[in-house]
Every structure is written in structure tokens, then in C-alpha cells.
Amino acid sequence: MTEVLEISPTLKSSPGKPSPLGVSETENGINFAIFSQHASSVTLSLSLPEGYFEQLEQDTVIVEINLDPHVNKSGDIWHICVEDLPRYGVLYGYRVGGPHGWQQGHRFDSNIILLDPYAKLVEGRRVFADSSNKMSKFLGTYDFNCLPFDWGSDYKLPNIPEKDLVIYEMNVRAFTADVSSELDPNLRGSYLGVIEKIPHLLELGINAVELLPVFEFDEFELQRHPNARDHMVNTWGYSTLNFFAPMSRYASSGRGPLAASIEFKQMVKALHAAGIEVILDVVYNHTNEADDKIPYTTSFRGIDNKVYYMLDLNNSNQFLNFSGCGNTLNCNHPVVMELILDSLRHWVMEYHVDGFRFDLASVLCRGTDGSPLNAPPLVKGIAKDAVLSRCKIIAEPWDCGGLYLVGRFPNWDRWAEWNGKYRDDVRRFIKGDYGTKGSFATRIAGSADLYQVNKRKPYHSMNFIIAHDGFTLYDLVAYNFKHNDANGEGGQDGSNDNFSWNCGVEGETDDPELQSLRSRQMKNFHLALMISQGTPMILMGDEYGHTRYGNNNSYGHDTSINHFQWGQLQEKRKDHFRFFSEIIKFRRRNPLLGREKFLDKSDITWHENNWDNYNSKFLAFTLHDSKLRSDIYLAFNAHNYFVNAVMPPPPLGRKWFRVIDTNLLSPDDFVQDGVTGIKDAYNVAPYSSILLEAKQSS
Numbered sequence: 112m113t114e115v116l117e118i119s120p121t122l123k124s125s126p127g128k129p130s131p132l133g134v135s136e137t138e139n140g141i142n143f144a145i146f147s148q149h150a151s152s153v154t155l156s157l158s159l160p161e162g163y164f165e166q167l168e169q170d171t172v173i174v175e176i177n178l179d180p181h182v183n184k185s186g187d188i189w190h191i192c193v194e195d196l197p198r199y200g201v202l203y204g205y206r207v208g209g210p211h212g213w214q215q216g217h218r219f220d221s222n223i224i225l226l227d228p229y230a231k232l233v234e235g236r237r238v239f240a241d242s243s244n245k246m247s248k249f250l251g252t253y254d255f256n257c258l259p260f261d262w263g264s265d266y267k268l269p270n271i272p273e274k275d276l277v278i279y280e281m282n283v284r285a286f287t288a289d290v291s292s293e294l295d296p297n298l299r300g301s302y303l304g305v306i307e308k309i310p311h312l313l314e315l316g317i318n319a320v321e322l323l324p325v326f327e328f329d330e331f332e333l334q335r336h337p338n339a340r341d342h343m344v345n346t347w348g349y350s351t352l353n354f355f356a357p358m359s360r361y362a363s364s365g366r367g368p369l370a371a372s373i374e375f376k377q378m379v380k381a382l383h384a385a386g387i388e389v390i391l392d393v394v395y396n397h398t399n400e401a402d403d404k405i406p407y408t409t410s411f412r413g414i415d416n417k418v419y420y421m422l423d424l425n426n427s428n429q430f431l432n433f434s435g436c437g438n439t440l441n442c443n444h445p446v447v448m449e450l451i452l453d454s455l456r457h458w459v460m461e462y463h464v465d466g467f468r469f470d471l472a473s474v475l476c477r478g479t480d481g482s483p484l485n486a487p488p489l490v491k492g493i494a495k496d497a498v499l500s501r502c503k504i505i506a507e508p509w510d511c512g513g514l515y516l517v518g519r520f521p522n523w524d525r526w527a528e529w530n531g532k533y534r535d536d537v538r539r540f541i542k543g544d545y546g547t548k549g550s551f552a553t554r555i556a557g558s559a560d561l562y563q564v565n566k567r568k569p570y571h572s573m574n575f576i577i578a579h580d581g582f583t584l585y586d587l588v589a590y591n592f593k594h595n596d597a598n599g600e601g602g603q604d605g606s607n608d609n610f611s612w613n614c615g616v617e618g619e620t621d622d623p624e625l626q627s628l629r630s631r632q633m634k635n636f637h638l639a640l641m642i643s644q645g646t647p648m649i650l651m652g653d654e655y656g657h658t659r660y661g662n663n664n665s666y667g668h669d670t671s672i673n674h675f676q677w678g679q680l681q682e683k684r685k686d687h688f689r690f691f692s693e694i695i696k697f698r699r700r701n702p703l704l705g706r707e708k709f710l711d712k713s714d715i716t717w718h719e720n721n722w723d724n725y726n727s728k729f730l731a732f733t734l735h736d737s738k739l740r741s742d743i744y745l746a747f748n749a750h751n752y753f754v755n756a757v758m759p760p761p762p763l764g765r766k767w768f769r770v771i772d773t774n775l776l777s778p779d780d781f782v783q784d785g786v787t788g789i790k791d792a793y794n795v796a797p798y799s800s801i802l803l804e805a806k807q808s809s
Contacts, residue, residue, distance in 0.1 A: 127192035133229030140194035158202035199254035216428035281651035316695035324348035343667025354454035396474035402437030435511035466503025473514035494523035518561030538610035557644030572645035594661030605664030686777035771802035
């Protein structure tokens with residue numbers, strides 16, 4: 112039983128202080144501070160652990176303290192210091208009252224206990240997708256008894272140069288949630304589960320992981336009311352509750368928020384020890400609080416809606432929706448901007464992460480009225496911040512309002528971008544579209560048309576063919592159309608422009624020729640990605656050919672559709688996985704494939720004198736190594752017939768060795784030391800690619 116008490120004589124308080132925001136420990140007690148410009152009343156709600164008031168028999172006691180605006184308010188900050196509170200185990204939130212004018216943009220409701228935007232730990236349900244606790248509330252908590260995390264005397268950050276990164280996009284839960292991971296059930300889907308699988312990441316050869324959102328989110332948000340999607344569980348996490356707290360249900364054994372914080376640090380420490388950087392996919396464009404049709408008020412909306420969200424001043428202050436998720440965070444408002452910067456600094460200083468990928472980052476380039484800004488303060492602030500100076504910062508340079516900024520994202524020579532044009536142009540050429548050879552050449556050469564401006568570098572192009580959102584690599588070569596019926600939206604969700612080719616049959620097939628062609632095409636895509644100038648990113652599961660059966664928007668399926676299938680990895684280890692891994696390692700040890708400067712005429716020779724031939728689907732070129740004379744020759748044939756390619760002469764004293772031919776079966780498709788005997792011409796098979804290396808013959 113829970114009892115709500117007014118402040119009692121045994122729980123003393125003082126005015127407190129406005130800084131820092133959130134909860135902090137002082138000499139006098141525990142200080143609470145929260146911003147709200149438009150609130151007329153703020154009540155601190157404390158849930159005290161069992162036994163705190165010895166005279167009461169209740170398991171939990173809730174004490175509510177009304178803050179006096181004449182005593183507990185400085186400017187727009189409400190604050191109070193409560194004496195004699197436990198140093199851990201307390202849950203807290205706020206009731207905030209204010210004007211009820213929806214037409215003026217206010218959404219105050221003092222009946223709701225709200226989560227502190229600056230809470231560093233969040234308590235809610237403890238087990239992921241625990242349906243018995245579906246409607247749980249989320250409250251802040253703290254633990255000032257916890258000792259500082261021991262990073263170790265020999266600990267150091269990897270500090271990998273951007274030009275050398277090979278990024279692996281992955282979901283913490285989905286990576287080990289499946290029984291095929293063979294982990295203890297208490298470790299599956301957890302931060303500690305990732306640690307157990309670091310040997311796989313090392314074998315694959317990547318040196319950075321980009322984690323899908325790990326900020327606290329509510330996986331049951333789709334099931335809080337009847338709707339067409341109420342059968343789904345949000346497994347991707349693009350619906351943030353709080354920007355400071357790690358996802359508590361990624362802790363092992365349902366141990367809660369403090370364990371999540373510690374285990375997240377253990378994961379980062381272990382990845383760093385393995386030479387792998389940690390990049391977080393962060394969502395600062397919207398929150399979980401939806402819109403006015405189906406509001407889900409948990410924090411910002413009820414604290415100060417008019418400050419935290421972009422509102423349409425010409426339409427009764429309704430939510431502007433540039434995120435596609437019902438609301439848009441008011442990122443360039445000074446208060447919200449500082450919240451975001453404080454959050455980013457927290458993850459760098461407290462958790463030692465190495466960088467951030469910003470979801471729908473064009474939202475960050477909009478003013479408070481939603482209009483695009485040429486020099487958005489937040490984007491500049493992130494680029495110039497001293498704490499964030501060592502971090503990789505990556506923009507997804509578009510939003511759902513049509514602000515497409517690929518190659519034009521305000522960058523201050525620091526921001527990298529997800530290169531959506533790279534994805535589309537490479538997909539179109541490899542699958543055999545006419546008239547795409549020139550665009551393909553531009554993309555694999557580093558997209559100089561987009562990024563050779565000011566002091567930008569080739570590595571500011573984040574090259575990808577596959578990401579979490581869209582087809583997997585296997586589905587890209589197995590489906591012409593999306594198959595999203597399981598999502599409950601009548602096939603209306605997900606992109607229709609996939610630039611995919613099913614190789615002749617939609618979906619699964621037993622035809623060995625089609626299976627061979629699909630395998631070859633996956634190899635062609637992977638080779639193109641790994642030899643391109645710029646920073647490559649691959650998707651978790653593509654190293655064994657994971658399928659989502661044509662679902663290109665699988666955010667709501669906590670099933671094998673998204674879960675890494677370790678059994679399939681074992682089946683493909685000798686062929687598909689081996690090829691993927693070997694090419695990644697080839698790239699990392701070859702300086703020709705990750706240059707810091709854009710290519711000039713001395714760096715590359717295009718074996719092409721007919722760029723304007725609309726029907727040509729064959730491209731060959733040589734990358735030159737003037738110092739070591741270890742040139743690399745590459746050819747991509749997207750025709751459905753053989754092309755007899757004339758070989759250029761190798762450097763003096765060298766011979767061509769065939770390292771890669773995607774038309775050959777494993778292990779001949781990749782031979783690290785190379786195969787000699789290359790003559791004056793090479794017959795490149797249909798839908799295949801080759802890589803030759805100039806080496807001294809023994």
C-alpha cells in the first residue's frame with residue numbers, strides 16, 4: 112500500500128539552489144532543480160523506500176512538497192533542498208501546474224507525475240517487454256552511495272582516426288536476445304551480452320560500433336491504447352523518454368537503472384580494450400510524447416510544452432511535426448539547446464563514448480518556428496564544444512519535413528554526414544540500372560561533388576548501402592517490393608524507393624542459379640563499399656545474410672526478424688562471412704582505401720573513355736600507390752554478359768595478382784596473398800567484380 116503525505120516535520124527542507132539542474136548532493140541534503148518558464152506551481156513528489164518512516168506500515172511512502180515561487184524559484188528554475196533523504200533508493204518526479212490555454216501552447220496537467228528531464232537514472236519496468244508491467248510509470252532516481260566506476264589504470268580511449276573507421280551499426284538488445292546466442296538467459300539482450308560477443312566483432316574486423324538508441328525509452332508505447340500497431344514492441348528505440356539515462360532494461364537480470372549505468376560502462380570499457388569505438392545513435396529531433404491526438408505525457412510536454420516543442424503559431428499552437436512522430440523538439444531554443452549539450456557532455460564524460468550519430472539531424476537546423484537556419488546555434492555549438500571536440504559527430508542530413516541537406520549540412524568542417532546519395536547511386540549501378548556509371552564512379556571516389564568544400568575530407572562521407580531503416584543486404588537482392596503487412600499499417604509505412612532487385616524471383620527460392628546470383632550481388636555491394644573513399648558502415652547481420660523477409664521498416668518486432676541469428680552465422684562462416692570479414696581487414700591494412708585527401712589525377716586512373724554511354728554498366732579503374740607501387744585494379748561488371756577487360760600494365764617490377772573475384776566460390780573468391788597468372792586481359796563475369804593487386808612475384 113502507498114500513502115501520500117504532506118511534508119512532515121521529520122523531512123526538513125531549505126530553499127536549495129538553481130544549479131545544477133536535476134538532482135545533486137549538497138552539504139545540507141539532496142537538491143532538486145527543474146526548469147519551467149510558464150509553470151504557476153511545482154510540486155516535488157518523493158517515493159521513499161520501505162522503512163523510512165518507522166511509524167508507518169506502508170511499503171512505500173510518497174511525500175509531496177509544494178514549492179513556494181517566492182522561496183523556491185530563481186528566474187525560471189524551481190529548486191529545493193531536502194534534508195535527511197536517503198542517498199539512494201528514492202524515486203522522484205514533479206507535478207507541474209500552469210495555464211490551461213491549449214490555444215496558447217500549454218499542456219499543463221498537475222495530476223501527472225512527470226520525469227525530470229535531467230534525471231541521470233530512470234526507474235520503470237525492469238524487464239524488457241514485460242507485459243505484466245505494461246503501463247509502468249517512469250521516475251527519476253539517484254544513488255550517491257555508488258563508488259566511481261573503475262576504468263582501470265591502463266585504460267585508454269581508442270582515438271581511431273576518422274579515415275580509418277569501419278562502423279558496425281547494431282542494436283544492443285537484438286544482438287544477443289536470440290536463444291542462438293547461447294548466452295545465459297540473464298545476459299541475453301543486455302550490455303553485458305555485447306561484451307560476450309566482442310570476439311565476433313574482432314573476427315569480423317570492424318573497429319567501431321554505432322548503437323541504435325540506448326537512451327531510456329518505452330518499448331510498450333505502441334500498446335498503451337487500441338490502434339493498428341498495438342501488437343508491436345518498439346525494439347529500435349527511436350522514441351526517447353530521457354536524454355541522460357541509459358536504457359535500464361538493457362541491464363542484465365532485470366537489475367534496474369543503476370546496474371544499467373554500471374554495465375554500460377563495463378561494455379564501453381571492454382569494447383575500448385578491444386580497440387573498438389562506441390558511437391551512439393541519438394534522437395534529439397522528437398520525444399516519446401506523441402501529439403495532441405494521442406498524447407503520452409511523461410515529461411517535457413507537462414513541464415513546459417511551449418518551450419520544449421516547436422508549435423505552429425498560425426494554427427492554434429498545434430505541434431509542428433518534422434520528425435514524422437507527432438512532435439518536434441525545439442532544438443534551437445536556448446534552454447533546449449543547453450539540455451542537449453549537457454546530455455552529450457554527460458555521455459562523453461560519464462560514459463566515455465566516442466561519438467554520436469544524430470537521427471533526422473536536419474531538425475537541428477530549424478528555428479523555433481520550424482524554418483531552416485543557415486547557421487543553427489545547436490549544430491555550431493556541438494561542433495565547437497570543448498568536451499565534444501574529440502568526438503565523431505555524424506548527421507543524418509534530412510528530416511520528415513523535406514529538409515534534405517546531403518552535402519549541404521552546416522558543418523564547421525567537423526560534421527560528417529550519412530551519404531544517402533551514395534546508398535542510392537551504388538544500389539542502382541550494382542543492380543544494373545542504365546546511365547548510372549558516372550554517379551557510381553563519383554560515389555566510390557569519395558563524393559567530392561558533395562564534400563570537397565572548405566576543409567572537409569572524404570571521411571566526412573559516411574558511406575552505407577544498408578542501414579537499420581530499410582532492406583537488409585539479403586533483402587536488397589531478394590525483394591523488389593517491401594512486405595510490411597506485419598506492421599499493421601496496410602503497407603503504407605516504409606520507403607517505396609528501395610532501388611532493389613530480386614534477381615528474378617520475389618522472396619525465397621530454391622533455384623541454385625538465383626541463390627548464386629544473389630550471393631554474388633551481396634559480395635559486389637560489400638566490395639564496392641569497402642573500396643570506396645569515405646567511411647564505411649555495415650549493418651548487424653549482413654555479415655551472414657540476415658533477412659527480414661522483405662520488411663523494410665521492422666522497428667516494432669522484438670523477434671527473429673530483428674534478432675541476430677547466431678546459428679545462421681555458423682552456417683555461413685566458411686563462405687559469406689569469410690568474404691565479408693576478409694574484405695574489411697583488407698581495407699583496414701591498405702592505405703589506398705581510406706585516404707585523408709580527395710583523389711587527384713595522380714591517385715587514380717579511370718579505364719574509361721566513354722563516360723556518356725548510357726548503356727554501359729562496366730567500370731574499371733586503378734588506384735595508385737606512388738611510394739610502394741602496390742597499385743590496386745578494380746572492375747565492376749553490372750551487365751548480364753561477360754566483359755573482357757584489357758589489363759593496364761602493372762608498376763615496373765610488379766605483376767598483377769588476383770585477390771578478389773566475386774564470381775568464384777569460396778575460398779577462391781578472396782585469396783589474401785593473391786593468385787598470379789593474370790594475362791593481358793581478364794574476363795569479368797556477369798554481375799561480378801574483381802580486385803587485383805600489384806605485387807612482386809616470388
